[in-house]
Amino acid sequence: MNIAVLIKQVPVSNDVTVDPETHALVRASSEGMINPADLNAIEEAMLLKEQTEGKVVVFTMGPPDAEKALRDAMALGCDESCLITDRAVAGGDTVATAKVLAAAIKKYGEFDLILGGALSADGATGQVGAMVAECLAIPHIVEAMGVKYDASESGKIVAVKKFHDKKLSIRCALPAMISFNFGCNEPRLATLRTKRAAKSKPLVTYTNAELGLSPGEVGIEGSPTVVVDSFSPKSGRKAAMLEGTPAELARKLKELIEEEKGK
Amino acid sequence: MAKKKIGIIGGGISGTALGYHLSLYDGEAEVIVFEKDTIGGASTAKSAGTVCLFDDSLKNRYWDVRLYGFESYLKMEAEEKGSAGFDKTGTLVVATNEEVEKVIKTGIALAKAAGYTGEYITDKDRIKEILPDISTDNILGAGYTADDGYFDGTMISNTYAKKFQKNGGIVKTGVKVTEVIVENKKVKGLKTDDGQEYEFDVVVDCTGPWSKFTGEMAGLDVPIWHTKAEAFFLCPPGKKLDYTFPVLKYPEFYGLRAGDNIFICKSHLSMDLSNPMHAGQWDPDKLPATGGTDDYFIDFLLDQLEAKVPGIVDSGLVSSWLSYRAEPKDFWPILGETPVEGYMLSTGYGGNGVIEAPAATRDLAKLIMRGESTPLLENWAFKRLL
Amino acid sequence: MASGICIYAESYKGKLEPVASELVSAAKELQKTTGEKVQAIVFAEKPEGVVTELDRLGVEEIYAVNAGRDCSQQDDAVSQTIAEMLGRIEPWCVLIPATPEGRSIFSRVAMKLGCGMTADCTEVLAGRKEDGSYYMKQNKPSYGENVFVTIVTRDGFYPQMMTVRPGVYTAQEETAEGQAKIRYFDDMKVGASKIEVIEEAEAEAETGSILSAEVVVVGGRGVLEDDNFALLEKFAEKVGGAIGGTRPMVDSEMIPFNHQIGQTGLTIRPKICISFGVSGAIQHTEGIKDTKLFVAVNTDEDAAIYGVADYGMTADLKEVITEYLML
Numbered sequence: 001m002n003i004a005v006l007i008k009q010v011p012v013s014n015d016v017t018v019d020p021e022t023h024a025l026v027r028a029s030s031e032g033m034i035n036p037a038d039l040n041a042i043e044e045a046m047l048l049k050e051q052t053e054g055k056v057v058v059f060t061m062g063p064p065d066a067e068k069a070l071r072d073a074m075a076l077g078c079d080e081s082c083l084i085t086d087r088a089v090a091g092g093d094t095v096a097t098a099k100v101l102a103a104a105i106k107k108y109g110e111f112d113l114i115l116g117g118a119l120s121a122d123g124a125t126g127q128v129g130a131m132v133a134e135c136l137a138i139p140h141i142v143e144a145m146g147v148k149y150d151a152s153e154s155g156k157i158v159a160v161k162k163f164h165d166k167k168l169s170i171r172c173a174l175p176a177m178i179s180f181n182f183g184c185n186e187p188r189l190a191t192l193r194t195k196r197a198a199k200s201k202p203l204v205t206y207t208n209a210e211l212g213l214s215p216g217e218v219g220i221e222g223s224p225t226v227v228v229d230s231f232s233p234k235s236g237r238k239a240a241m242l243e244g245t246p247a248e249l250a251r252k253l254k255e256l257i258e259e260e261k262g263k
Numbered sequence: 264m265a266k267k268k269i270g271i272i273g274g275g276i277s278g279t280a281l282g283y284h285l286s287l288y289d290g291e292a293e294v295i296v297f298e299k300d301t302i303g304g305a306s307t308a309k310s311a312g313t314v315c316l317f318d319d320s321l322k323n324r325y326w327d328v329r330l331y332g333f334e335s336y337l338k339m340e341a342e343e344k345g346s347a348g349f350d351k352t353g354t355l356v357v358a359t360n361e362e363v364e365k366v367i368k369t370g371i372a373l374a375k376a377a378g379y380t381g382e383y384i385t386d387k388d389r390i391k392e393i394l395p396d397i398s399t400d401n402i403l404g405a406g407y408t409a410d411d412g413y414f415d416g417t418m419i420s421n422t423y424a425k426k427f428q429k430n431g432g433i434v435k436t437g438v439k440v441t442e443v444i445v446e447n448k449k450v451k452g453l454k455t456d457d458g459q460e461y462e463f464d465v466v467v468d469c470t471g472p473w474s475k476f477t478g479e480m481a482g483l484d485v486p487i488w489h490t491k492a493e494a495f496f497l498c499p500p501g502k503k504l505d506y507t508f509p510v511l512k513y514p515e516f517y518g519l520r521a522g523d524n525i526f527i528c529k530s531h532l533s534m535d536l537s538n539p540m541h542a543g544q545w546d547p548d549k550l551p552a553t554g555g556t557d558d559y560f561i562d563f564l565l566d567q568l569e570a571k572v573p574g575i576v577d578s579g580l581v582s583s584w585l586s587y588r589a590e591p592k593d594f595w596p597i598l599g600e601t602p603v604e605g606y607m608l609s610t611g612y613g614g615n616g617v618i619e620a621p622a623a624t625r626d627l628a629k630l631i632m633r634g635e636s637t638p639l640l641e642n643w644a645f646k647r648l649l
Numbered sequence: 650m651a652s653g654i655c656i657y658a659e660s661y662k663g664k665l666e667p668v669a670s671e672l673v674s675a676a677k678e679l680q681k682t683t684g685e686k687v688q689a690i691v692f693a694e695k696p697e698g699v700v701t702e703l704d705r706l707g708v709e710e711i712y713a714v715n716a717g718r719d720c721s722q723q724d725d726a727v728s729q730t731i732a733e734m735l736g737r738i739e740p741w742c743v744l745i746p747a748t749p750e751g752r753s754i755f756s757r758v759a760m761k762l763g764c765g766m767t768a769d770c771t772e773v774l775a776g777r778k779e780d781g782s783y784y785m786k787q788n789k790p791s792y793g794e795n796v797f798v799t800i801v802t803r804d805g806f807y808p809q810m811m812t813v814r815p816g817v818y819t820a821q822e823e824t825a826e827g828q829a830k831i832r833y834f835d836d837m838k839v840g841a842s843k844i845e846v847i848e849e850a851e852a853e854a855e856t857g858s859i860l861s862a863e864v865v866v867v868g869g870r871g872v873l874e875d876d877n878f879a880l881l882e883k884f885a886e887k888v889g890g891a892i893g894g895t896r897p898m899v900d901s902e903m904i905p906f907n908h909q910i911g912q913t914g915l916t917i918r919p920k921i922c923i924s925f926g927v928s929g930a931i932q933h934t935e936g937i938k939d940t941k942l943f944v945a946v947n948t949d950e951d952a953a954i955y956g957v958a959d960y961g962m963t964a965d966l967k968e969v970i971t972e973y974l975m976l
Contacts, residue, residue, distance in 0.1 A: 012554050014793035014938065025796060031551035036918065094756070095765050121918075121939060122792050125768035130724070130756035139725040139843040142753045145861075162852050163722070163749065164661055169848035170722050176843070182918055183860035189498055189579025192565040199558075224765025224806040225787075229799040233790070239945060239954075239961035246968035253923070253944060253969065254976055256960065257864070257888055259816070260921050260942040262667075301929070301953045345870055345897045415896070421928060436953065503906075522899055523906040552935055 001052040001149075001174075003045045004105050005078060006116040006132065007038040007060050009069040014121065018232045025230060034069045037117025037182040039076075044180055045115050046077045046188065048149055055079040057108060061089060061100055067203065075190035075198035082108055086208040088215040093223035098131030100218050103211040105136065108204070113157065114177040118143045126179075133177035140177035141170055145184040266293045269631065270453055270463040272440050272477055274298025275307040276416050277609045278469035279423035279434075280620040284628035286430035291632060294432045296424070297455060299439035303420025305547070306471050309492070309586035310617045311519060311528055312414040313510050315354040316379055317370030317406050326373050328622040328639065335621040336414050339422055346422040348415025352520055354510040355393055356406040357571075363514060367406035374408060381408040395506055396574025413510055413519050416617045443480040443606070450481065450605035465631055467607045472547035472589040474597075474610040481606045485597070486648050489587035490542045492614055493556040494528040495564065496521060497578035515567055524581055527564060531588070531614060547587055555585035588613045591648055598623050598643040599630055607631065608645055651807035653710070654679050655688040655740035657731075658703050659750055663695050665702040668746040673706045673821040675744055675773060675813055682775040683783045685741060686710055690734055692727060694719050696833075704827025711831045712738055716839050723842035724750075728757035730839050735762065737834065740808045742785055744773065747812035759810055767800045767811040776801075787811045793939045854889035859908050864890030865919040867910060867937070870897045871926015871948065871966055878903050880970045881925060887974060893917060895927060910936035925966040929954030 012031040019026055034042075045056045058073040060066050061084040070081035084104050092100065105111060114133070119126045126142065133140035144159040148169075159170045159178050172178075190198075208218055216222060242252055269285060271278045274296050282296045314333045340347040358364035364383075371381040383406050384390055387399035393407060424434050435455075442454040443466060452462040468485070470477045478485030508520040515533040519526050536542045540557055560583075568576040590613035591597060597611040609627055612619050626637040656672040658665060669689075676687045691699050691713040700713050712734060720727050731754060735743065745751040747769045759766035772788040787800040787809075802809040859865050866885040872878050872894070885892045893910045894903065910917055918939045925946045937943065937957070945958035946966050955961040962969065 011792070012551050014795050016792040016795045018796055030549075031554040033554060036916070093765060094768070095759060095763070098760065123768070124791070124793075124939075126752045127756040127759070127766060127768055130753055131760045133725075134728070134757040134760035140753070140757075141722065141844065143749050158847065161722070165852050167850045167852040168722065168846050169850075171845050171847045173843035181861070183858065183862075186858075186860070189581060191577050191579055192561055192568065193577065195561045195580065196565060223803075224759075224763070225767050225800050225802050227798045228801050230791075231797050231799075233794060233797055238956060239958040241955070241961045241963065243963075246964055247972045249946075249962050249964055249969050250972035250976060253946075253962070253973060256942060256944060257921060257923070261864075262816075301956070304953075345873065345900070348896065350900070434951075436951075437956065522896070522909055 001048060001054040001112045002110060003048060003054065003056045003113045003115060004108070004111040005038070005041050005045050005056060005058045005073070006101055006114065006129070007042070007058055007069055007073055008035045008117070008120050009033070009060060009062050009066045010035045010120055010122045018230050023230050032065070032069065034072055035117050035120045037119055037180060039117075039187040040180045040182060040184050041115040041117050042073055042076050042078060043185045043187040044147055048113070048147065049077070051149055052151065054112070057082060057111075059084070059101060059104055059108075061085070061097060063090070070203055071198045072190065074201040075195045076188060077194070080202045080204070082204045082206065084206045084211070088208040089218045091220040091223070092218055093225045094125050094127040094131055095224055096218050096222040098128050098135055099222070100208070100211065100213065101128070102132045102135030103213055104206050105132070107206065107211060112174045114138070114175070116177070116179045118179040118181045129177055129179040136175070136177070138175045138177055139172050141172055142179040144178050144180050146180075147178060266291060267465065267632065268463045269294045269465045269467065270461055271296045271467045271469055272453070273469035273471065273473070274302045274420065274424065274434065274436065275305060275469060275471055276303060276310070276420050276616045276620045277471065277612065277624060279303065279420045279427060281467060281469060281609055281624035281627060282427040282432050282434070283423040283430075284624045285631065286427045286432045288628070288632045290431070294427070295461065296427070296432065296434045297438050297440050298434065298436045301436060302424045302434065303417035306586055306589070307416040307420050307616065309584060310416040310614070311517070311526060312348070312416045312617050313354075313517065313519060314411065314414055314618050315356075315510055315512070316374040316381065316408050316411045317354060317356045317367055317512075322366055323369050323373060325619070328619050330377055331622040331625075332618045332620065333411065336419060339419065343422070346418060348418035350412045350520070351410070352412040352507050352509045353393075353407065353409040354411050354512065355390070356512040358403040358405060359401065359514060361403065364403050371406050379408060379410045381406065393509060394511065394572070396572050398571055398573050401570070407509075411510070414617060419617065440477070440480070445481055445603055445606070448603055450603055463605070465605045465607060467609055467627070467631075469609045471610055471612065471616065472587040474589060474608070475544065481603050483601055483603060483606065485608065485610070486591050487589045487611055488542060488544050488592065489589055490531065490534050490536070490613070491540075492528055492586045492588050493560045493583070494526060494586070495556070495583045496581040497525045497527060497575060498523070498581050499525060499575050499578045511572070513567070513571060516564070518572070525575060525578065529560065529563070533563070545587060550585065550587060553582050553584050556583045593648075596623060596643050597645050597648065598627055599636070599640045599645060601645050651739050651741045653686045653688045653738065653740040654683070655690060655735075655738060655743045655808065657743060657745045657751060657755065658689045658691045658699060659746045659748060660691065660693050660699045663693065663698050665699050666746065666748070667820060668748060668815040669703070670706055670820040671815065671818040672744045672746060672813060673708060675818040677707070677821065679742075679773065679775050683741070688712065688738065688740055690731065690738070692716060692720075692731055692734070700831055701827075704829045704831065705823040705825075706821045707824055707827065708829050711829045713831070713833050714837050714839070715833065715835070718839070720839060720842070722846050723844045724753045724757060725844060726840045726842035728754045728761065730837055732758045732761040733837060734834060735808060741783075742809040742811070745810065745812045747814045751812050755810060755812065762808070764806045764808060764810055765802055767802070770811050770813045771797070771817050773811060773813060785809045785811070857891065859891040859893045859910070859917050859919075860915065862891035862919055864888055864921045865893050865917055866890045867922060867924040867927055868892065868894045868898055869924065869927030870895070872903070873897055873901055875967070877926070877967055880967060883974055884970045888923070890921070890923070924954060924958070925970070927954050928952050929957065
């Protein structure tokens with residue numbers, strides 16, 4: 001089974017503020033890492049690879065330095081990688097990004113499964129996976145907790161997903177797209193040795209033109225939605241202090257927990 | 264008698280320890296510590312906190328300073344468990360050549376003189392008993408004591424801050440100093456980003472890696488540069504070791520346990536100071552909380568561990584971080600007076616702030632409160648760099 | 650010409666989801682500016698009950714498709730039908746619950762219609778352009794709520810679609826009798842799906858792993874005293890949470906190392922985090938990210954943890970937990 005894993009390089013820290021005058025984002029650090037839920041997707045890919053023959057190719061779209069995320073993924077066991085980097089694709093919304101990723105997957109080869117993290121730590125839209133599936137005209141299951149593959153039932157995979165307090169087993173025909181929730185498994189760790197080995201694993205770079213997409217279809221230009229402003233939250237992340245007797249505080253705590261659980 | 268007004272910039276180990284020591288001059292000083300973020304949260308948090316009885320890197324030159332630090336923290340821990348974050352794992356210092364061997368033997372003699380245990384072991388089986396994952400090839404022997412280990416710099420800073428507050432000191436966190444007011448080469452006070460202005464008789468810079476920028480506010484060129492301390496947290500094969508991993512010191516790197524994980528950091532001695540990747544002047548505000556290590560560190564550490572501690576070379580890489588050791592080019596701290604009257608420094612400790620802060624700030628407090636110098640203050644004076 | 654403020658009336662097992670009623674009130678707010686009709690689309694196996702519920706909320710036009718079968722999780726097929734429904738209705742905008750189902754179906758719909766979709770809005774406002782027409786200001790958090798951004802859908806892309814976070818709008822109150830124009834698209838047939846649910850079991854609260862747990866209860870040094878840890882355990886059990894802790898708790902062997910949070914331990918991203926006796930030194934707070942609710946209880950009124958929590962309580966954890974257990 002050949003598996004494509006879609007990853008995103010996100011900032012290590014979400015410590016971002018907005019310049020009150022220019023409204024530009026000011027990041028505390030430029031350090032990037034693989035999006036946490038994507039590590040769970042890579043782990044699922046590795047577990048499937050152990051059961052079936054085939055290769056795991058990791059894809060990302062980003063600036064040239066996103067190569068670091070791909071090398072990190074290959075240090076975890078992914079066999080090959082593909083970086084889509086082009087000024088034209090930068091700043092795209094979920095629709096424009098999904099188009100680019102789908103085109104890259106198609107160009108790279110045939111895959112039985114496309115995996116990814118359910119939500120990114122920065123934008124947290126949770127949309128790109130299903131959009132890629134739509135572009136590739138394949139079914140998708142998002143926010144899964146795991147998958148089970150039975151070789152005797154070829155062409156199918158079963159995903160486990162929590163939905164309305166139920167645990168669903170969902171069978172899906174391959175090829176398919178599945179995204180995984182953060183924390184659904186315990187991702188393996190790279191070692192010094194696998195880190196070194198990852199430096200010489202294959203990395204293919206695609207530009208927009210190589211994917212056969214026109215600049216008007218991708219990036220900011222190809223995005224139906226645009227960010228027009230950014231601002232700081234009304235109240236900064238400073239705790240609202242609650243006062244009262246221990247009994248009152250306990251009741252308040254219960255209300256807060258129940259309200260959040262209900263959402 | 265009017266109280267002496269003292270402002271301390273920086274709430275790391277140096278600033279909080281100084282605040283505490285000043286607060287011991289019962290009611291004679293009015294002290295405020297300004298911390299722009301959280302107490303002990305910046306380079307102090309990245310300190311490994313090894314306050315070992317065998318001082319390999321400084322060649323035992325300031326052994327009394329080290330001992331004072333060690334014993335101060337032992338007492339802190341005894342007073343309230345966990346308040347210094349002491350983990351008594353013992354220390355193993357490995358001799359890879361005769362010069363190192365000599366330094367280790369000196370350390371053992373000094374530790375014994377202070378009433379601690381220590382021995383120099385050449386029996387390789389015994390070394391392997393202490394650290395089963397070590398390779399004893401190409402080593403002469405190792406110094407070992409069971410009496411020490413490592414502390415937690417952030418815990419200690421918070422404990423000092425608490426004691427300081429209990430003695431009447433004021434800690435302002437989340438407040439950034441934006442201006443140091445100097446008139447006629449004399450410090451007058453400072454301004455903060457919440458729009459406040461303070462009058463002080465003495466202002467002390469305890470900002471470590473930031474001292475270059477802090478000094479500029481007082482019109483001083485503080486000759487601090489940074490060397491990189493790169494570190495990895497390793498998850499050992501099998502996830503948990505069945506022995507206590509001691510503080511482990513080689514000339515090139517050191518290691519210690521962090522829960523079930525192992526922390527490995529590049530040592531000072533493995534730094535190539537002429538390489539701009541290793542040493543230079545950087546903006547510590549841009550330093551990420553995690554990550555940031557350069558690729559060469561992987562190769563460096565893989566080669567080191569394969570040769571020296573092969574049993575853990577296939578550990579998982581849990582996380583990494585990079586810290587700046589801030590120091591002048593002679594690697595000694597800068598302590599005491601500057602050409603600006605009333606503006607003092609307690610900075611440039613390199614990687615040794617946790618070790619040296621108790622003795623250094625004890626002496627600095629005495630200078631501030633009584634005008635009396637000490638040999639340590641003289642050795643680490645700013646004027647040596649002018 | 651695209652017109653109408655349409656909501657996706659998500660339902661589960663024949664009942665309207667509470668979030669749908671919140672979207673109705675969001676739509677009614679928008680209506681005050683643009684004056685357009687409030688519409689709803691229903692897609693369900695047995696839509697009649699859902700349609701009645703919606704009618705009582707004061708929706709003006711309801712469009713429904715009877716799926717004829719349980720289409721749960723068959724979002725490849727469902728999205729096709731919904732795209733066709735929107736093609737017929739031609740609304741100006743579509744408000745969708747920012748739920749697993751909403752995200753999953755409408756990501757595909759957005760791609761099919763080529764219209765884009767903004768995720769997880771906490772505020773939707775109608776703005777007026779120079780030519781007198783309206784546009785939608787879609788405000789959403791980013792970077793773990795450290796920043797909010799305003800997103801707009803470009804001219805010419807209709808419908809303007811966005812998912813709206815549950816819980817930010819107040820639910821619309823029911824009226825005695827509805828007046829909605831109800832229309833069933835009986836000619837629409839749901840296509841085959843490559844997906845089927847083969848088993849449905851009760852899900853248990855995840856408390857074994859602090860990484861996958863939705864609720865994490867974190868203890869700090871304050872828990873080391875007296876029988877506080879036993880209280881913490883009882884509290885965690887009551888709220889269905891996993892227990893995480895700081896180094897002192899691991900050192901005292903109250904919790905295993907793989908439940909240690911912070912720089913040397915794990916970074917957790919639970920939905921809800923309640924901390925007791927945690928001061929908030931950086932090694933710890935760096936380990937808790939992207940929470941939706943973070944309440945800190947500490948005896949120290951200046952504890953640094955209040956800088957990162959949503960709510961703070963200066964109180965003795967023993968007293969608060971004891972009271973909580975009696976509720």
